[in-house]
Amino acid sequence: MTSRIATAAVGLPLLLLVVWVDHSLPFTALCAAAAALGAWELSGMARHWGDRPLEAASAGLAAALVASAQLLPLDTFWATLSQSVALLLSALALAWLLRRGTPDSRPARLLATLAPALFVGGLLFHAPLLRAADSGREWILLLLLTTFATDTGAYLVGKAVGRTPLAPAISPAKTREGAAGGLLSAVAACMALDAILGLPATWWQAALLGGALGIVGQLGDLTESRLKRIADVKDSGRIMPGHGGLLDRLDSVTLNVVVVYYFVL
Numbered sequence: 001m002t003s004r005i006a007t008a009a010v011g012l013p014l015l016l017l018v019v020w021v022d023h024s025l026p027f028t029a030l031c032a033a034a035a036a037l038g039a040w041e042l043s044g045m046a047r048h049w050g051d052r053p054l055e056a057a058s059a060g061l062a063a064a065l066v067a068s069a070q071l072l073p074l075d076t077f078w079a080t081l082s083q084s085v086a087l088l089l090s091a092l093a094l095a096w097l098l099r100r101g102t103p104d105s106r107p108a109r110l111l112a113t114l115a116p117a118l119f120v121g122g123l124l125f126h127a128p129l130l131r132a133a134d135s136g137r138e139w140i141l142l143l144l145l146t147t148f149a150t151d152t153g154a155y156l157v158g159k160a161v162g163r164t165p166l167a168p169a170i171s172p173a174k175t176r177e178g179a180a181g182g183l184l185s186a187v188a189a190c191m192a193l194d195a196i197l198g199l200p201a202t203w204w205q206a207a208l209l210g211g212a213l214g215i216v217g218q219l220g221d222l223t224e225s226r227l228k229r230i231a232d233v234k235d236s237g238r239i240m241p242g243h244g245g246l247l248d249r250l251d252s253v254t255l256n257v258v259v260v261y262y263f264v265l
């Protein structure tokens with residue numbers, strides 16, 4: 001627990017600083033690095049269930065995909081097309097990852113390399129686009145802090161009163177009471193942050209957004225739990241003391257950034 005708190009105490013202020021600086025390039029670079037590491041970790045998990053991805057190629061492709069968003073002019077046909085394609089590829093990559101392995105072949109190895117990159121990179125592709133939108137810094141802060149509030153609320157409520165398993169075959173420790181606590185925390189946090197940050201959403205729009213983030217964020221957590229169960233690993237990696245891998249912290253954010261981006265549009 002001490003290492004978990006220490007990691008958060010150092011990492012969270014640095015993350016918020018990168019989000020808040022005037023230029024968007026540091027944020028895009030951070031997102032590209034996160035996509036690369038996330039794809040690397042997911043490729044490592046894929047090896048546990050029998051695939052043979054090329055981790056370095058997957059990481060490089062994920063980083064390039066996210067970095068390319070920096071070059072897209074907003075409100076253009078190509079930007080709209082790119083967003084749609086990235087989201088579709090992410091969904092297809094996730095569907096492929098959730099199956100239980102394929103025979104070892106060149107096409108299977110190619111797909112095993114592409115899928116982690118397209119899943120992580122295709123979702124985080126939306127982060128630089130959101131940062132470049134009007135009030136982009138504020139929307140990113142709302143995204144991050146509401147997602148963190150969801151995780152914290154679910155953990156505290158589940159620990160205190162959790163009794164009914166939510167998805168025992170995927171994540172035995174999660175409870176329905178905890179999920180409800182996470183959802184309520186997301187709604188409350190999103191409404192508060194909308195007012196504090198001076199964002200243009202009305203109170204009921206902020207409540208709806210908070211509800212969507214609370215649901216989708218927890219689905220992202222369950223999705224990664226499912227992938228880890230298939231791989232038979234406890235954590236996606238070891239880069240963050242007390243937290244496991246980067247994917248263990250990004251699982252909710254990667255899906256929620258898409259929710260906030262299309263809400264803003």
